[in-house]
Amino acid sequence: MAHLILAPAVAGDFERIFEFLFERSPETAAGRVAAIVQALDVLQASPLIGRPILHGQRELIIATGASGYLALYRYEPAADRVRVLAVRSQRERGWRKVDLD
Numbered sequence: 001m002a003h004l005i006l007a008p009a010v011a012g013d014f015e016r017i018f019e020f021l022f023e024r025s026p027e028t029a030a031g032r033v034a035a036i037v038q039a040l041d042v043l044q045a046s047p048l049i050g051r052p053i054l055h056g057q058r059e060l061i062i063a064t065g066a067s068g069y070l071a072l073y074r075y076e077p078a079a080d081r082v083r084v085l086a087v088r089s090q091r092e093r094g095w096r097k098v099d100l101d
Helices: 009-024 029-039
Strands: 003-006 057-064 067-076 081-089
Touching (some): 029 067
Parallel strands (some): 003 081
Antiparallel strands (some): 067 081
16 A cells, blocks of 8 residues: 655645635535545555656546546655645646645
8 A cells, every 4th residue: 555645735725625615515615625535545555546647747537526626646656655746626727836845
């Protein structure tokens, strides 16, 4: 099982997603964010499940009802570690500048 690490900036991503969801549906916002967090657990058992993109990074597609999210991550096989770098809605354009360390 790979060790899962969330980059510090991911907390801000979850806060942004929660605020957006809370404005539209306050009763389901917390549960939807929890489902996104729970979906990241698949990376521990299957770290190569996400589609490869640039610079050794991968994207995990997370379906949550009618909308979806993407988790940007990097798998470090020598350390058996998955580092989640960012999370965003599939409707957002591109990734913010991500610190690769």
